[in-house]
Amino acid sequence: MAWDEWEQLKATHGDRGSTAVQLDQRPAEAGGGAAGEAGGLRHSAKPWTRAAVTAEHLGTDTHKARGDLSQGHAGMTAGLTGLASLAELRTVLDSWEKRLDSVRDECRSLAPKLRQVAADLGGVDTATGAKSDAVHTPTKDESR
Amino acid sequence: MTSSLTWRQLRDLKLTELDEAADGWGAASRFADAAQTRVDGDLAGALSKSQEGESATAAVDRFKRLSRNYDYITTECGLVRTAVSGLSADLAAPRSALTGALHDAAAHGFTVHDDGSVTYPAGGTNELTGASFPGGTVGGRVSPLGPPVGPYAPGGPRLLTPGLQPGSTQLLNPNPHHAVAQGVADRIARAVREAREVDERYRQTLAKLRAPEGLAVDAGTWADAAADMEAVRDAAYEQVKREIPMDATPAERKAWWDGLSGDRQTEYLASYPDVIGNLDGVPAVVRDEANRENLDLLIAAYAERKGEAEEARYGGLREIRHQLELNAAARLKDPKEPPMLLLGIGDEGTGRAIVAVGNPDTSRNVAAYVPGLGTALDDHFARNDVRRAYDTAVGARQKDESSSAIVWLGYDPPQLGGADAPKLLDNIEVMSSAPAEKGAPAYNSFMSGLSATNDHADPHLTAIGHSYGSRLVGAATQESGGIPGADDIVLVGSPGVGVDRAEDLGVGKDHVFVGAAENDPVTMLPSKKEAAVGALLSASPPLAYLAADIADQGDDDIWFGKDPASEAFGAHRFAVDDGPRPLIDGEGPTPAHSNYFDPVRDRVSADNIAAVVAGQPELIVAEKHR
Numbered sequence: 001m002a003w004d005e006w007e008q009l010k011a012t013h014g015d016r017g018s019t020a021v022q023l024d025q026r027p028a029e030a031g032g033g034a035a036g037e038a039g040g041l042r043h044s045a046k047p048w049t050r051a052a053v054t055a056e057h058l059g060t061d062t063h064k065a066r067g068d069l070s071q072g073h074a075g076m077t078a079g080l081t082g083l084a085s086l087a088e089l090r091t092v093l094d095s096w097e098k099r100l101d102s103v104r105d106e107c108r109s110l111a112p113k114l115r116q117v118a119a120d121l122g123g124v125d126t127a128t129g130a131k132s133d134a135v136h137t138p139t140k141d142e143s144r
Numbered sequence: 145m146t147s148s149l150t151w152r153q154l155r156d157l158k159l160t161e162l163d164e165a166a167d168g169w170g171a172a173s174r175f176a177d178a179a180q181t182r183v184d185g186d187l188a189g190a191l192s193k194s195q196e197g198e199s200a201t202a203a204v205d206r207f208k209r210l211s212r213n214y215d216y217i218t219t220e221c222g223l224v225r226t227a228v229s230g231l232s233a234d235l236a237a238p239r240s241a242l243t244g245a246l247h248d249a250a251a252h253g254f255t256v257h258d259d260g261s262v263t264y265p266a267g268g269t270n271e272l273t274g275a276s277f278p279g280g281t282v283g284g285r286v287s288p289l290g291p292p293v294g295p296y297a298p299g300g301p302r303l304l305t306p307g308l309q310p311g312s313t314q315l316l317n318p319n320p321h322h323a324v325a326q327g328v329a330d331r332i333a334r335a336v337r338e339a340r341e342v343d344e345r346y347r348q349t350l351a352k353l354r355a356p357e358g359l360a361v362d363a364g365t366w367a368d369a370a371a372d373m374e375a376v377r378d379a380a381y382e383q384v385k386r387e388i389p390m391d392a393t394p395a396e397r398k399a400w401w402d403g404l405s406g407d408r409q410t411e412y413l414a415s416y417p418d419v420i421g422n423l424d425g426v427p428a429v430v431r432d433e434a435n436r437e438n439l440d441l442l443i444a445a446y447a448e449r450k451g452e453a454e455e456a457r458y459g460g461l462r463e464i465r466h467q468l469e470l471n472a473a474a475r476l477k478d479p480k481e482p483p484m485l486l487l488g489i490g491d492e493g494t495g496r497a498i499v500a501v502g503n504p505d506t507s508r509n510v511a512a513y514v515p516g517l518g519t520a521l522d523d524h525f526a527r528n529d530v531r532r533a534y535d536t537a538v539g540a541r542q543k544d545e546s547s548s549a550i551v552w553l554g555y556d557p558p559q560l561g562g563a564d565a566p567k568l569l570d571n572i573e574v575m576s577s578a579p580a581e582k583g584a585p586a587y588n589s590f591m592s593g594l595s596a597t598n599d600h601a602d603p604h605l606t607a608i609g610h611s612y613g614s615r616l617v618g619a620a621t622q623e624s625g626g627i628p629g630a631d632d633i634v635l636v637g638s639p640g641v642g643v644d645r646a647e648d649l650g651v652g653k654d655h656v657f658v659g660a661a662e663n664d665p666v667t668m669l670p671s672k673k674e675a676a677v678g679a680l681l682s683a684s685p686p687l688a689y690l691a692a693d694i695a696d697q698g699d700d701d702i703w704f705g706k707d708p709a710s711e712a713f714g715a716h717r718f719a720v721d722d723g724p725r726p727l728i729d730g731e732g733p734t735p736a737h738s739n740y741f742d743p744v745r746d747r748v749s750a751d752n753i754a755a756v757v758a759g760q761p762e763l764i765v766a767e768k769h770r
Contacts, residue, residue, distance in 0.1 A: 047186065048200075048203075050186055051186040051187075051203075051207060054182050054183065054185075054186050055207075055210075057182075058179050058182065058183070058210075061175065061179065062175075062179065065171070065172055065175040065176075066172075068168060068171055068172070068175075069168045069169065069171070069172045069221075071168070072164055072165050072167060072168020072169070072171070073164075073165050073168060075161050075164070076161045076162075076164075076165060078158075079156070079157065079158025079160075079161045080157055080158065080161055080162065081153050081156065082148070082149045082150060082153030082154070082157075083147075083149060083153075083157070083343050084146055084147040084148070084149070084343050084344060084347045085147075085231055085343050085344075085346040085347040085350055087347075088346075088347045088350040088351050089165065089228065089350055091350075091351075091354060092224060092350050092351075092353050092354050092355075095354040095355040095356075095357075096172070096217075096220075096221065096224075096354075096355045098355065098357060099213075099217070099355035099356075099357070100172075100217070102357070102358060102359055103210070103213050103214075103217070103359065106206065106209075106210060106213075106359055107210065110203065110206050110207065110210065113199070113202070113203050113206070114203050114207075116199060117197075117199050117200045117203050120197065120199060120200075
């Protein structure tokens, strides 16, 4: 993780440094369109659309991460015969593959739900008095 | 032990495959870490609008659960990484020992059998007959001169040399190959046994790291994660030492951390939050990040524990998290509010907590305050002692914005009673220098770390000791080299520091500042010569106070040596409020002992401390010596 991501991480934990500045920005790795979105935040639907995009990306990325994890164990059997811990590691791997699949499925299922919220809010121009609290930040408790 | 690894299997292990697997877990942990950042980034903006209907609320809840999942995956995959890389590294030593033994066997023309026994050829010369002594076979032993044990114990089909069974005098075998073969067989047996132990240890540990099904991440999940971390730490204790420079100096650790790739930093943070978080020399924001993770794990672990001390600890941990949340909220309202960083957290002894107000790495002025008598990691500490650091930081920042103040609970202060008192022999320990001397090296390591990670070439560091904490500061000055980097020392409410002259504290007597309230009995504890009077203190505070007052007349010695407020000690004494009188004023036995940092109850004292911390001693309001 690059250092600026570190800073991002700090910011999302909401406690120091440039928190207030960072929180209303989209993390750089979440894909393009960060510039010019600051103004968009005034629209109540926009953040939901953005969250939907994040969920879609994370669905894809989680799937890839799961594949990479499996791939990292691909050559393991032949060269590690006889290790009791290896059999256990396989069981552990299976369980986490399943968990990552569940997370991936959740991302995929969540994306349309988030889009629906955006749609329910009536698109980009029906900011229902959300101007003042558009960048309200949840407490740490809420964000974990 | 269920591992049945054979020597052939040990020989043929491709440990690089385990290393690759470990890297895979590290990558998964890093991915989840970054994913959580993305989710939380969106939570901050979009999901604050959960008031906008049921579907929005449901979506927010699921998005939060997603964040918790990524957090959990970060931690657990980090633990698997540690376990797998530890397994690989721990197998390397026995494998290397085996390889060496097999090499020697080959060099001598021995045959190593499946069960690890070794056959040697005929050798030597029988001087009577001129013939060679016959060859034979020996089984390996895991302890010298012991019988073959474990997997190679007698009972199986083996070809031991007649007359050389276990218990016989094998050393007398005249064939010179025999002793060599026995050595080889022993080394093989020991290598296999060690590898099996490693294998079994990690098998058991890995079994704890299976992911539960579904998406739930709740308090129970985190309690399990805390237990998982402990299990991995136990199994992979050698690996921690391989990966983290525990024995290095703080400056060396700083260089080590800076030299790590970003990937490695993230992995270590996920794998060892408890180690990295408390490692002097690691940058403050990194420690803070690690400790917040560790704080959550500790809270989860303590939620179920019973007992007075355990519940006190739980309350303290939770209150620290609450204080961090309050600080985050305050900072959103007011950008000038100094950030709070958790530089240390742990449950050893009476608890460990180091909280900074203001970033100590970016601040030019940094003060580290050592709390005293009766302090433990509990609710009271998390509110009041942290508040002292806060008040000091805010006061100093009014004079120099580049200031940070820290409360350092990195030792076991003597307890006067309450939840943690049973941990100590009895209250007499209050009067002992031992806890201070024991804690001093840790304080010096911490101070050295502050210098190492500070952005400024020569930061202005102040050591502050309150009450018994001043005795610890005194002890720290007497360690080799004194307190690293300390420019100024502040002693408040001190029962003496174990040193009789300010100039012996290592910073020059002009840099030692003392606050002692007239009505603070702790600053007037009788000297040890008057121990009979002192013994009254714990029994009956009002009596002791009066007695001490009388006994102290014309005497500048107090419990731990010369009174720091005395002329003979030679420090600058600064003005403080007299404070309420013990008991008479209705605020308990020692009210004046607790106000030195409080800008409301003792403005002049708090301002004076802030002036020292800010490096502006010219602003101090002086007081004449006692």
